[in-house]
Amino acid sequence: MNYAIITCAGIGKRMQSEISKVFLLLDKEPLIERTLRVFQSCDMIDEILLVAREQDKGEMERLTQSKFPKVKRVVLGGEKRQHSVYNGLLSIEAKADDIILVHNGVNPFVDDKTLRECIDAARKYEAAVVGFKARDTLKEIDEKGFVAGTLDRSKVWQAQTPQAFRYGTLLKAHKEAEKDEFLGTDDVMLVERLGKRVKMVECARENIKITLPNDLEFANKLLSTSRIGFGMDSHRFVAEGDKKLMVGGIEAEGKGFDANSDGDVVLHALFNAISQGLGEKSLGHYADPMCEKGITDSAEYVRLMLGIMKERGYALGNVGIMLEGKVPKIAPIEDRMKERLSQLLNLETSAIGITATSGEALTAFGKGVGMQCFCVATLNKQ
Numbered sequence: 001m002n003y004a005i006i007t008c009a010g011i012g013k014r015m016q017s018e019i020s021k022v023f024l025l026l027d028k029e030p031l032i033e034r035t036l037r038v039f040q041s042c043d044m045i046d047e048i049l050l051v052a053r054e055q056d057k058g059e060m061e062r063l064t065q066s067k068f069p070k071v072k073r074v075v076l077g078g079e080k081r082q083h084s085v086y087n088g089l090l091s092i093e094a095k096a097d098d099i100i101l102v103h104n105g106v107n108p109f110v111d112d113k114t115l116r117e118c119i120d121a122a123r124k125y126e127a128a129v130v131g132f133k134a135r136d137t138l139k140e141i142d143e144k145g146f147v148a149g150t151l152d153r154s155k156v157w158q159a160q161t162p163q164a165f166r167y168g169t170l171l172k173a174h175k176e177a178e179k180d181e182f183l184g185t186d187d188v189m190l191v192e193r194l195g196k197r198v199k200m201v202e203c204a205r206e207n208i209k210i211t212l213p214n215d216l217e218f219a220n221k222l223l224s225t226s227r228i229g230f231g232m233d234s235h236r237f238v239a240e241g242d243k244k245l246m247v248g249g250i251e252a253e254g255k256g257f258d259a260n261s262d263g264d265v266v267l268h269a270l271f272n273a274i275s276q277g278l279g280e281k282s283l284g285h286y287a288d289p290m291c292e293k294g295i296t297d298s299a300e301y302v303r304l305m306l307g308i309m310k311e312r313g314y315a316l317g318n319v320g321i322m323l324e325g326k327v328p329k330i331a332p333i334e335d336r337m338k339e340r341l342s343q344l345l346n347l348e349t350s351a352i353g354i355t356a357t358s359g360e361a362l363t364a365f366g367k368g369v370g371m372q373c374f375c376v377a378t379l380n381k382q
Contacts, residue, residue, distance in 0.1 A: 001046045001098045002119055004039050004162070005088040008032060008052045008060065008105035009077025020056050022105040024216060027223045031210060033063065034108040040068045042115045045101070049092065050074045051084040082183055082190070086174045089167075096168030099123060102187050103162040106210040108219065112311040114203045115162065121199045122164035129164075129188045130203040131157040157200055160207050163187050169196065204312065226317060227379040229277025233268035235259050236370035245328065247371070248321070248337035248354070249299055249344060252328040257370070260291045266321060266337070267298035269375035273319075274305045277379045278312055299344055306345070309379065317378035318351040324363065325371035330356035 008022045022032040039045050048070045052060045057074050064071040075091045077084035085102055094100070099122050103110065114130055121128035138151040163186065165173075173190035177183070184190050188198050210216050235257035237245075243256030248266040257263025271283050287301045295301075309315070319341070323330055330337075334356075338349045345352070359366025 001094060002044055002101065003092055003094060003098060003167075004045050004048045004101045004103060005085060005092075006032075006035065006039070006048060006050050006103050006105050007077070007081055007084050007088075008050055008056065009084045010081065010106075020053060021210065023056075023059070024210075026108055026210075026216065026219055030063070031108050032060075032105045033067070035103070035105050035110065036064065036068045036071070038110055038112060038115065039103070040070050042112050044116055044119050045070060047072050049088050050105070051077045051088045053077055080183060082174070082177065082187075085187060086178065089171050089174060092167070094167040096166065098167045099164055100167050100170050101162040101164045102170075104209050107161050107207060108210065109204070109206040109208065109222070109313065110162065111204065111207070111313050113308070114201070114207060117201050118162050118164045121201050122166065125197065125199040126169055127163075127165045127188070127191050127196055127198040128201050129159050129186075129198055130162060130201045130207065131159040132202060132205050132207075133157055159186060159188065160203060160209065161186075165191060169194070206313075223381050225381060227277040227314065229273040229275065229377045229379065231269040231272030231274070231276060231375040231377070232373065233265045233272065233283070234365070234370060234372040235263045235265055236364075237368075246298065247323075247328065247330075247333070249340035250333060250336050252333055254328045261287060261296040261301075262298050264298040265371050265373040266323070266341075266375070267302050269321070269373040270319065270341075270377065271298075271302050271305050273375040273377040274302075274309055274316070274379065277377055278305075278309060278314065280305070280308060302344060313382050314379040315382050316345055316347055316351075317380045318353070319345065319347065319378075320353045320376040321355070322374040323354070323356040323371060324359045324365045324373075325356070326358050326361070326366055326368035327371075330354065 023030045026034055039048055050060055052074050054076055060074045075087050078087055099119055118128050118130050134153045134156040138153050138156055139147045140149045142148045173194055177190045210219055237255040238258045245252045245254045245256045246262040246264040268283055334354050338352050341352050342349045361367050365372045
């Protein structure tokens with residue numbers, strides 16, 4: 001079993017708000033709702049437990065009752081976050097090897113991919129924490145405020161949540177901390193005290209904790225921004241044989257592409273555009289292992305990247321496709337291509353633009369040796 005303890009009991013003094021910050025609105029919905037939606041939709045999460053302030057317990061139960069069936073109970077928090085997590089742990093009847101994810105209710109940009117990787121790491125290494133590499137030069141200062149040294153930033157990461165542990169390990173860590181009257185800044189610190197190694201899992205930099213008013217302002221800007229990806233692909237036609245010619249997911253007249261897969265330059269360029277927009281790798285990184293397994297339909301590669309896009313919390317806005325080649329003629333098959341891409345991408349045909357040129361025989365593509373495709377895709381944060 002995999003349990004999630006989501007902490008919502010903080011007062012949030014730095015937010016300067018009269019209400020609990022988990023109820024502050026992010027794009028017209030409470031922060032906690034956006035956070036819970038990711039955990040609710042992740043099929044690796046079996047049960048969710050919320051830890052809330054006494055004055056918020058009723059509202060939290062009302063909010064989650066119909067929307068989030070994985071939320072089984074709302075537990076009262078303690079004086080500090082550490083005490084709140086401990087209260088949550090004590091309310092769970094789990095086995096020692098069950099996985100517990102501890103997450104801040106005000107980290108709303110966690111994604112499905114991060115949850116999965118954190119759970120897998122905890123199963124393998126006993127304890128895991130997500131975070132991202134430090135970008136800036138970091139200085140250590142002395143008690144008088146003078147620089148005492150410079151840290152090696154290649155070894156420094158900013159820790160976030162979720163943090164995942166085997167239940168027995170985390171429970172022991174909290175019991176030891178309570179006995180020693182030790183107060184840590186996160187659960188990883190408590191597990192470190194046991195002499196345990198904790199695996200770091202890289203997460204997206206958007207996975208921030210909403211602490212200050214400008215954090216919430218920044219979070220709302222993240223939701224209103226888009227990413228743009230640019231992709232390209234080209235293939236020559238086979239010299240001989242009867243390989244099907246696939247363009248934009250449909251079969252066209254002519255010789256097929258010389259490629260291990262079906263060689264669909266449109267779908268390959270589209271894959272690269274989405275992948276680039278997400279900061280992911282090129283087509284070959286994903287498609288080559290699939291080809292080795294006999295998966296040669298390029299639509300399957302695109303579906304894979306669409307899944308990654310969804311996990312990252314993005315959706316396609318529109319797609320622009322530019323083709324260069326003497327053959328096949330694109331105008332007669334353009335509408336069929338749009339219909340097929342519309343089905344594959346779950347986009348209206350009006351959001352898919354296709355243009356083509358013969359290249360006036362100035363390039364190998366214009367001379368009919370092969371075909372080249374460029375693609376632009378916009379990705380909107382959901």
